[in-house]
Amino acid sequence: MRRLINRRPGRGGAFGLGLLPFILVISAYLYYSHQRLEANPGDKLLPAPASIGAAIHRYALEEDERTGDYLLWTDTRASLERLGMGLAISAAIGLGLGLAIGVVPYLRASAAPFVAAVSLVPPLAVLPILFIAVGLGELAKVTLIVVGVAPVIVRDLAMRTAELPTEQIIKAQTLGASTWQLVLRVVLPQSWPRLIDALRLSLGSAWLFLIAAEAIASTEGLGFRIFLVRRYLAMDVILPYVAWITLLALAMDRLLRLVRAKAFAWAEPGV
Amino acid sequence: MRRLINRRPGRGGAFGLGLLPFILVISAYLYYSHQRLEANPGDKLLPAPASIGAAIHRYALEEDERTGDYLLWTDTRASLERLGMGLAISAAIGLGLGLAIGVVPYLRASAAPFVAAVSLVPPLAVLPILFIAVGLGELAKVTLIVVGVAPVIVRDLAMRTAELPTEQIIKAQTLGASTWQLVLRVVLPQSWPRLIDALRLSLGSAWLFLIAAEAIASTEGLGFRIFLVRRYLAMDVILPYVAWITLLALAMDRLLRLVRAKAFAWAEPGV
Amino acid sequence: MTQVTVKHMWKEYGGHVVLENVNLHVGDHEFVTIVGASGCGKTTFLRMLLGIEAPSRGEFLIDGRPLPGEPGPDRGIVFQRYSLFPHLTVLQNLLLGLELKDAPLTGRLFGAARRRALDKARTLLAAIGLEAAANKHPAQLSGGMQQRLSIAQSVIREPKILLLDEPFGALDPGITADMHELIIKLWNAHKMTIFMVTHDLKESFALGTRLLVFDKVRIDPQAPEAFGATITYNIPLKGQRSAS
C-alpha cells in the first residue's frame, strides 16, 4: 500500500470523482424536494425538476408578455454589462493607483493608509451617500462594484509592485530609465498577469456587489430578478438563476486564466 | 533632482502625508454638509458634526431606556462574537479541507471542482434555503459568514499547500513520514501564516456578510442598528457606526499582521 | 548489506527515450559518482532510485527485491536546494527524522525518548559544525550551512542508500572542500551506499569508489529523442575508502 499522498486517480477516475459531490448535492436536493412536495404539493421552497424546467423554459425561451423580452437574456446582458464595466473600471483604477503607490514612495506614504481604510468600509452601509453622489441609474450599480472591488485590487497591485526585486529597479536605472520609463517598460508589463490574478480573486465579491446593487434599484438584471421573485418565494426561478450566475462566474474565471496562460506565458509558474 | 522613485519622505513627513487624504475627505464632508444644511436645516443625509457627536453620546455613553444597555457596546459585542465565531469556523474548515485537498490527490480530484463552484455561488441569493437549513438564530448569522468566507479560504489554502516545494514532501517521506505525520509536522505548521494571510484577505467580505445577516434577522449588532435607523435616513447614527466598523476591521487586520510577525517570524519575507 | 541491481532498464516519456538498456550492479558501501551531459537522464535515474518515477521497462532491484514505488526512510536524498523545512530550527530539522520514526501518531517525542533523540541530533550537529546555529531557522543560514544541514538531515535515519543530486552546485567553490570532507566522514560512519550526480569531473574522481558516465551511444540527428543515454563507462576507483 503506498501512502495516500502518492496515490493518484487516473484521468477518467479524476473526472468521476470531480462529478461526485455535484451528484450528491443534486440527489440530496431531489430527495428533500420530493419529501416536501409529498407533504404539500404547492410547496415552493424546493420545487420539482419539472417546475424548474418549466421556469427555465418560460424565462429563457418565451417572450415576456409585458415587455416582449426573453427575460433571462435581457437580465444576463444587463448584469454582464454592469459587471464588465465595474470590473474594467476597477482594473483601470487598480492598475493606475496600485502601480503609482507601489512605485512612488511619496504617493505610498500618502495613499496607502487611506486605501487600506477605504477597503474595509462596508460599502452597503454608506449607500445613501453614494446615491446622492452618482444618482440611481446604471452608474450607481457600476460604482458600487467599483467601490467594493477597486480598493482591494489597488492594495494587491501596490503590494505586488513593491515586491518586484529591487535588483530589477536598480538595473533599469543603470540602463538610464526615468521613473516614467521604469513604469512603462518594467513595472507595467509585469503587472498585467498580476492584475488578472487580482481580478480572478475579486470575481466573487464583484458578483456579490452586483447582485446587491441590482436589489437596491433596477428594472432588469440577474440580481433584480432574484430579488423580485423572492417576494413570492419562486425558488423555481431563483435556483436556475443562481446556477446560471455560478456558471457565468466560473466561465469568466476560466477565461481569465486562459488569457493569462496564453498572453503572459513568461509569468506561468511552470516555465 | 533625483528620480521620483528614489525620493522618500522622512518619518514625520510620511505621517503627515498619510493623514492628508483623511483630512481632505473630512473637509469635503464638512463643506457639503454645511451647504446642504444651509439649504435645508432638516437635512439628514450629511448631518453636522454636532449632531453626529450627540448621536455618538446617545449610543455610546447613555443607557438605553428600554433595555438599560449602552447600545454601541452591546451591538459591538454581539457583532464581534458572530464575526469571531464565523471566522474561527471558516478558518477551521479552510485549514482542514484546504490542507486535505492540497495534500491528498484523490480528495483534490473530488473536492476541488466543487469548492471552486461553491465559492462562486452568491450566498445572498440562496438565503431562504440557508435559513431553512439552519434556522434564524445566532447560527444563521454565523453560517452566512462561513458560507461566504470558507470556500475562498479553502481554495487559497489548497492552492498554497500544493505550492509547497515537492522537494520538501519527498524529503519528509525519506525521513519516514506517513501521510498523517507529513500533514502534522510539515504541512500544517507551514500553513498557519498562510491561514492568517487568507483571513486578512477575507476580513472585508466577512464584515459584509455579517452586516447582511444582521439586517435579515437579529435584535442587536452593528449591522442591525444600521439597518434599523436606515429607514429614517439617520446618517448621524450610521456614519459613526460605519467609521467604528472600519476601525474595528482595521484593528483586526493589524492584529492578525502582528500575530503573524511575532508567532511565525520564520515566514516573514524579510528574514 | 545493500546491493543495487539494474537490469535492461529503459525510461521513456511519451516518445522521448531518456535512458535505454541500463545495466548495473552496485555492491555494499560503495560511493558511486555519476557524470554526463546536461539532460542525459542523471536526475531521472536518481528519481527512479528514490521511487518517485518508475522505469518503463526492465528491473530495478534493491537487495534482490523490486524497488518500492515511493520514497522511504531506507533511501535518503539531498537536493540542490529547498529540501530544508523553513519552519523548523536547525536542531528541529535534524530531530524530525527521529521523531517521525518513534512517534507515528504525534510526530513528536517527549521525556526520555526526546532526550535520547536530542543527544543524537546534537552529536551530528557538532559533526557538521553547526552547534552555534542550533536555534536559527534555515533562512538565516548561508548556502553552505544549509547544505551541510541538509546532508546531516538525510543521514540521521541511517538510510541504506543516500542520493545526492549536484549537492554542491549552488555553493561557493571555497566551501566545497569542507563539504567533501563531511560527506566522506558520514559515508564512513554510517556505511551506506551513495549515489552522487555531479558536473565536476575532478570531484567525481576524488570522492567516488565507482564512476558512472551516462551518454548516448546512438544518435539520430533527425530525431534526437529517439535514442536514450546509457552507462557508457563504469569505472572502479580507489576513492577515499582507505581513509576510513
Add this chain to the structure above:
Amino acid sequence: MTQVTVKHMWKEYGGHVVLENVNLHVGDHEFVTIVGASGCGKTTFLRMLLGIEAPSRGEFLIDGRPLPGEPGPDRGIVFQRYSLFPHLTVLQNLLLGLELKDAPLTGRLFGAARRRALDKARTLLAAIGLEAAANKHPAQLSGGMQQRLSIAQSVIREPKILLLDEPFGALDPGITADMHELIIKLWNAHKMTIFMVTHDLKESFALGTRLLVFDKVRIDPQAPEAFGATITYNIPLKGQRSAS
C-alpha cells in the same frame, strides 16, 4: 577617462561601523577585484558606488565630482541573480538599454532607429553566444546563460564604470572559465573601469589589474561592531590588460 577617488570615507549603520577611513584612487580602464571576509562591507562599498547608499563621512568622487545620489547609465551593475527582466525575451532584455536612451517618452524605438539598435544588440548577443536563444525568456535559460546575458545587458549602454557583485558565485564551476573570457573581452572592448567583488582569490588574481583586500585593522572583542573594515591591501597586478 574615468577616475574614482575615495577620501577618508566612513560608513555606519546606526552605531555599527561597517567601513572606516577608506582611501582609494583608481585610474582609467582598471579592473579592480575586491576580496574580504563575509560581512566586511564589500557589497556596501559597491552600493555606494552605485549611488543607492551614501557615505556617512568623507568623499566619494568620480572624475573629481561627487557621486550622484542615484543609479545612472554611467555605472552598470551585475548582481548575483534577479537582475534580468522576466517579461522580456533575451533580445528585448538587451535592447532595453538602447530604447530607454533614445526614446524618453515611449521607451520604444521604431523604424531606422530600431534597426540600428537591433544591429547593436545582435552583435552583442553573438559575442555572448546567445543568438540561438534570442527569443526565449530568462526563465527558460540556464544560470550561466542568464548571467552572460546580464553582463551583456549592463554594458550595452557603455557605462564608464561596471560593478560586479560575486557575479559567478551561483554558477557551476565549469562555466566560470567562459565567463572570465567574456568579461575580459567586454572590458577591453568598452574600455571601462570594473569593480568586481569575489570570494575566489584565484579569480581575483587572474582577472584584476588591482586587488583590494577589505579587512578590519582594529578589533574590540567586547564590541565587534565598534570598528569597521578598511582597505588593508591595495595591490597592483599585471592582470589581463596585455591580452587586449
Add this chain to the structure above:
Amino acid sequence: EKTSFNMAWTIYVGWMPWGYAEQSGILAKWAARYGIKIKLTQVNDYVESINQYTAGTFDACLMTNMDMLTIPSAGGVDSTALIVGDFSNGNDGIVLKGKGKTLKDIRGQKVNLVELSVSHYMLARALGTVGLRERDLKIVNTSDADIVAAFAASASTAAVAWKPQLSAILKNPDAQLVYDSSKIPGEILDLMVVNTATLKANPKLGKALVGAWYEIMALMAKNDAAAKAATASMAKASGTDPAGYAGQLATTHLFATPAEDYAFVNGDALVNTMDLVRKFSFEHGILGQGAASVDAVGIQFPSGRTLGDPRNVKMRFDGSFAKMAMDGAL
C-alpha cells in the same frame, strides 16, 4: 401534543405591540394560561419572515393580506388570518418631487417602489382613479431599506412607500404627497396569520394570541401613563421617538376591540377588497405559475362566502376567536 410554538414578527408600526407583548410578559402570561409556550423571533427582513413561515419554520407570522395570498396561500400552505390587527389609513403614500404636483403628474415618470408589494397594489388602485395605467409609467424596483436614500437622489422623481420610510421621504422639502392609503381604507390589512392545520389542532394557540393582543389594544386605548409607557417602548424599539411613532399610529387604523375586528371580517367590504387583490396578483403573475386563472386559490370568509376555487381554499379569514374575546370567553 405540541405545546411550544414559533412566531415571527417584523418591525412595523402595526406590529410593534407584539414586541411589547413579549417584552412586558403579557404574551407569556396568556400562553401560560393555556399551558403552552410561544417563542417570538424578530426577523428584520419582512419577506424573509414570510418565506420562512411558508417553508414551515414558523407556526405564525405577521403579513399583509396581499402577501398572505401570494406567498403562503399561493404556495399551498393553508393559512388563517387569526387577527386583522389594523388597516393602513394613510400609512402608505405616493410621493412626487415638486410642490403642488398631483397624482396625474406621475405619468411618464420613473417610480421607485417595492415591486409586487402593497405599494404596487396601491399604485395600481391610484392610477385607476385618474385614468392611467401601469404602462404609462416606469416602475423601478427599489428595496424598502434604501427607498429613502433613493428618493433623495437628484435623479429620482417619484416613490411609493410606507411608514416610517414615507415620513422620512416627506421630510424632503420638495416632496409632495399625492395619494395615500386613506383613500382606500380597509384594503391594505395587517394580519396575524397562523398555519390552519396547526390552529385547528391547537386552538389554545389562537386563544393565547388573541387574548394577548386585545389586552394590549385595551391598554393602549386607555391613554394613561401605562399606555404612554407602552407606546414609548414601542417607539424606541422601532428606532424612533414617541412623536415619530405617534405619527405612524395616526395613519394606522388599529382595531381597538375584538368587536370591530369581528364586524370587519364579516363585512362585504373585505370580500370586495380580496377580489381586487387577487385580480391584481393574478395579472402580475404572482399567484404562482400553476395558477391558470384568478380562481386558482380559494379564499374563505367567516360569512361562509368564498372567492375562487372552493376545493382549494388556502386562505381563510376567521372571526371565531375574536368572537370569543368579544364574549369574554377566553
